[in-house]
Amino acid sequence: MSAVPPPSIVGVAERAPVRDTGDETDLTLSASIAVEALADAGLGLSDVDGLLTHPMDVASRLVPSTLGEYLGMRLGYADSVDLGGATAVGMLWRAAAAIRAGMCSVCLCLTAVPRTTAGTTHTGPTRRTADLSPWREFDVPYGNIGATEGYAMIAMRYEHEFGDTARARAEIAVAQRANAAHQPKAYFSGRPLDVDEVLASELIADPLRKLDCVLPTGGAAAVVVVRGDLALRAPRPAVPILGAGEAVTHKTITYAPSLTDTAIKDSADRAFAAAGVARSAIGLASLYDCYTSTVLLTLEDAGFCAKGEAAAFVGDHDLTWRGSFPLNTHGGQLSFGQSDVAGGMSHVTEAVLQLQDRGEGRQVRDLRYAFVHGNGGIMSEQASVVLGVVVS
């Protein structure tokens, strides 16, 4: 009989990203993905006593109770996580901590973001006081508004300190696109890409080009985290949350302590230390990739290579699912699609599928540990986890 593992992920569900989710709302997307994730875990809505969700357009406040009521849940733990792209990874350790604290035993971590091509996408609650935010007052007047320009300034500074990375960035986009060929849910599945195409794509904000950037989509994804003893009774292999870290240093990139030494280091160091797992044991890196340049910084600051050496690391490794350093085997958000906070969850669902040996045509061989990193805002919210698998 196996030892009881830590709180573990036992079920996942993910909707294929699309440009337009039509008449779907936060609630309808949430309902269908919740049922699907629970079914994957061999559970139903009535088994859920913990719920983690995120700011949604459906209610300016009180999203957890709105959703809990909609799904008929009686909850011992209900919360909303607001860490942008780090939200999904941030949910995992909160679910595990709530289970350890005895607040719940089955925690549903749910992300759902509708989108229409008319341009209305999830923006979270709006408040009249928003006009008084420092960002609105001191950064917006100069156009320091969107993510692309913020990440462009990070990449510009990085290249000033460590040299040009255009080719390495393109190689990341190409490798992830190759991975997406084996994930039919990926938005760009079946549409191969080469380095020259990336390098010739439209310049959006120097030095970032169109194919350095994700495509916004709508979608939904959820995972079910359960107490260790319940995890052993689940129909699929348990994926224990072995260690987690989180770090937040700024909201607007202008006020970050550094553009090139990020809080990813704090977050990843904490996750690896808590898990007691070495970087060298990681068989899959599922790294938040809003931009190709984000992956370079994450490879360095999460400790997979030294500062300034990410471009060389990319050149020295095959980043595809069967390569020497499997990275974002679902295509990453660059090829899978970025459904706002649900895009962050795609890095979690992929790691779970791979650890459970459900990677189908892209299965990483002999996989025991995966590292998942979530990054929110403009490098502002960081969350990391090390996941394992209980082989029965």
Place this chain on the structure above:
Amino acid sequence: MTGRPTPHPSPVTRPFWAACARHELTIQRCGGCSSAVFYPRPVCPVCGSSRLDWVAATGRGTLYSYTVARRATHRRLADRVPYVIAIVELDEGPRLTSTVIGTDPADLAIGVRLQVDFEDDETVSFPVFRVAS
């Protein structure tokens, strides 16, 4: 020239914009730990002191990073495309968001020395920067 998205000053930040209207760049200096503070706050983010005094900045700084926006990031900036979004490191220490005007973006480089200037619209004077001569 078109305007910029208009800031909505609060009691804490009003002295900053009032100084800009006189074409003076000001920051806060902490009476507790001597830190230079930008943007304006009611307490020092380093030591927590509320003894913050308004002081004149030299207006000199260095281009810490920048990008050239090839697409408008706000409708009020649409006529300016392509435009520079810059992070300027003031000689006093704090960084701020601004832009660099008067130089072809292709000729800019991180590390160039900058000098503040002001761009007036109907109601607000915005600090902007030029490459120092």
